[in-house]
Amino acid sequence: MAQEDCGHGDACGKAILFGEHFVVHGGRALAVPLPHLRTSVRVARGVGAADDVRVVAELDDVEPVARTVRRAAELLGLPGPWAVESRSEVPLGCGLGSSASFAVALVRGLCALAGRPASADEVSGFAWELEKIAHGTPSGVDNTVIAHERGICFVRGATPVPLRCGAPLHLVVADSGRRHPTAEAVGRVHAIAARDPEGFAATLAAAEVLVSRALFAFEAGDAPAVGRAMDENHALLASVDVSSPLLDRLVAAARAAGALGAKLTGAGVGGSVIALCAPPDAEAVRAALLEAGARAAFATTVGEDRP
Numbered sequence: 582m583a584q585e586d587c588g589h590g591d592a593c594g595k596a597i598l599f600g601e602h603f604v605v606h607g608g609r610a611l612a613v614p615l616p617h618l619r620t621s622v623r624v625a626r627g628v629g630a631a632d633d634v635r636v637v638a639e640l641d642d643v644e645p646v647a648r649t650v651r652r653a654a655e656l657l658g659l660p661g662p663w664a665v666e667s668r669s670e671v672p673l674g675c676g677l678g679s680s681a682s683f684a685v686a687l688v689r690g691l692c693a694l695a696g697r698p699a700s701a702d703e704v705s706g707f708a709w710e711l712e713k714i715a716h717g718t719p720s721g722v723d724n725t726v727i728a729h730e731r732g733i734c735f736v737r738g739a740t741p742v743p744l745r746c747g748a749p750l751h752l753v754v755a756d757s758g759r760r761h762p763t764a765e766a767v768g769r770v771h772a773i774a775a776r777d778p779e780g781f782a783a784t785l786a787a788a789e790v791l792v793s794r795a796l797f798a799f800e801a802g803d804a805p806a807v808g809r810a811m812d813e814n815h816a817l818l819a820s821v822d823v824s825s826p827l828l829d830r831l832v833a834a835a836r837a838a839g840a841l842g843a844k845l846t847g848a849g850v851g852g853s854v855i856a857l858c859a860p861p862d863a864e865a866v867r868a869a870l871l872e873a874g875a876r877a878a879f880a881t882t883v884g885e886d887r888p
């Protein structure tokens with residue numbers, strides 16, 4: 582296939598419903614795409630030296646993006662210079678997969694420009710390498726759910742299993758307004774695991790039991806049971822030090838306003854919370870989250886994967 586002048590790539594955001602952090606330690610995670618939050622990347626040949634990258638993006642610091650582009654070009658064997666334009670609806674550093682969404686969109690854009698077909702697995706693999714630049718040793722759940730753009734049950738190193746959702750789930754996603762580096766949050770959990778290996782093994786086992794229950798409820802379309810499991814998952818995450826008074830306040834406010842369950846999502850400490858709602862309660866839950874200090878909140882439906 583001939584090379585084009587420019588390539589476009591596009592990718593969704595994601596929410597981890599269950600198992601974040603524990604997935605780093607070999608547990609399962611259930612994650613879903615957020616298809617209406619998108620990152621769009623346009624790549625074109627630039628001018629200058631082979632490693633020159635010009636970035637246009639609404640960011641204070643574009644250097645991490647340039648680094649990611651250089652690494653992607655190296656992985657794909659496509660020497661620069663490159664000019665990259667990125668627009669994203671995925672809020673940055675909120676636990677909704679902004680970096681993986683950019684990585685997947687970028688790989689797709691470069692592959693499109695080079696006329697190189699790439700399967701979702703290949704795109705995911707390249708994006709995982711790019712995720713390592715910012716996150717050290719990511720489990721791979723973010724790049725996998727985003728590259729496949731469907732709900733998955735994920736274990737690191739294994740083929741992801743598609744989630745079969747019994748009924749769509751109505752979520753309110755709220756941004757706490759606090760940013761916190763994923764790597765630091767992951768480090769907190771590693772520190773606890775190192776300090777108290779037996780206690781941590783028990784927590785990990787409890788998380789696994791919870792994922793089994795959640796998976797069963799999810800596939801049965803039993804939203805109240807999914808909600809209860811979300812509450813318990815939040816408590817487990819708090820026990821490994823990745824919640825915060827603000828996140829605890831947000832999940833409590835969502836539950837008090839009628840949510841079936843609520844938890845932090847993603848790396849935590851800052852970032853986002855998700856609340857599962859019956860549709861008539863979604864607006865009250867959204868309002869309660871904003872009232873309790875969320876910077877922004879939106880309602881969305883997950884589990885409507887294409888067949």
Ligand code: PMV
Binds near residue numbers: 605
């Ligand atoms: O907040 P995010 O989107 O970076 O999600 C991180 C998910 C973790 O489980 C905490 C880390 C990982 O590598 O899986």
